[in-house]
Amino acid sequence: MLAQLPLLAVETAAEEGKKTVLVMLAVGLLFVAVIALGELTHWLRHRR
Numbered sequence: 001m002l003a004q005l006p007l008l009a010v011e012t013a014a015e016e017g018k019k020t021v022l023v024m025l026a027v028g029l030l031f032v033a034v035i036a037l038g039e040l041t042h043w044l045r046h047r048r
Contacts, residue, residue, distance in 0.1 A: 011019075
């Protein structure tokens, strides 16, 4: 039973690459969200 556990944890290169790409997209989206929030607050403050 314990000998089969490592086989379940092994991922193919394609699965690992897909996870990596999704994490990179999420981080990029986070950066864009922070920049957009900063620009929005700057615009709102300037508009006052």
